[in-house]
Amino acid sequence: MGTRFMVVYVLHEVVREKRYWFIYIFLHLLDKVSLQDSVEISGFVGGFVILPCSYKEGKLKTEEMYVFWRYKQERKVYDIENGSALPEKQDAVFKDRIKGFPSEYANGNFSLKLSNLSLTDAGQFSCSIPKKLKKYELTLLVKAMPTTAPSTVSTPKPTVNTRSSSMRARPEGIVTFLLLFWSFVFCTISE
Template identity: 40%
Template sequence: MGNRNCFYFMFLWLIHRASLKNIPVVAVVHGTVILPCSHNDEKLRSGSAEIFWRYGDSRTVLDLKGNTVHVAEQDEMFRGRVDNFPGEYTKGNFSIRLRDVKLSDAGTYTCFIPLVAEEQKLDLTVEERKSSVESAGSGNGGMRGSSYSALLIFTSLLGFFVLRP
């Protein structure tokens, strides 16, 4: 029973720790990056959810209203570079893909889900493409620090509990 309590404590600690920080995401110039946003509330699976992606809290990246993408208000800097995954909406996944990443894309992105009063923030860091010689010696695959490790553990555990039949 002690191990089980230890596991629950660790899981709750990871959730608490992850909730205090923005999710770090790293991209490479001219590459493609997924900006994650998901929630497991059943209300979001009905097809009537509204999701609002913002850059710096004010620039419109993408708006989803009733499973329809609205780009009329989309900021010019994102036009033609943002994709979404409509097949994932019923799973509560509202992640987006940003193509042809630019240095100017670095910053804070927010995924607002008003129906469940959720706000998920991500910090996108954009790096210049490394030469193959530099990449071979990096050793850690671009992962830095304990917050990345904690996030990796957290998402693995969350996936285990959410996807478990």
């Protein structure tokens, strides 16, 4: 809460001067970026995980559905252009192991299912929606299958650590409203 108070205070001072609107916009964008944290996903060798990516700020038109999944910023995991998946653009490492959910694209859900996990799958994944200036990052952790006695063999379920999830509901709308409201109030008072 202290950071937001400081941002509002700085905005008050900046807006009061009226000459520095570019700083106001910069701080406003900086505040939005700071709300995005990383997601951590865990899975087991041979199992599967769901890599989450969803756009919930409105409906996307088919021509706006450009979504690019990348592994370590360089390998092409999955591309969606004009609402259609393009598996021919995939890196060979992910061929036949990635499944999208095309029926969910209209709802803004661009999550993927990554099957047959291996230890080499561990690392940083990103989902970019460039036409909406959104990028989500997540870290995949892959663990060796635990060894248990034959009588108690069970298949572990993949887990999602949402403690620092950028996919959770964020108060961006409220922060934006408050920043604009107080900017207006301070401008009016200072005149």
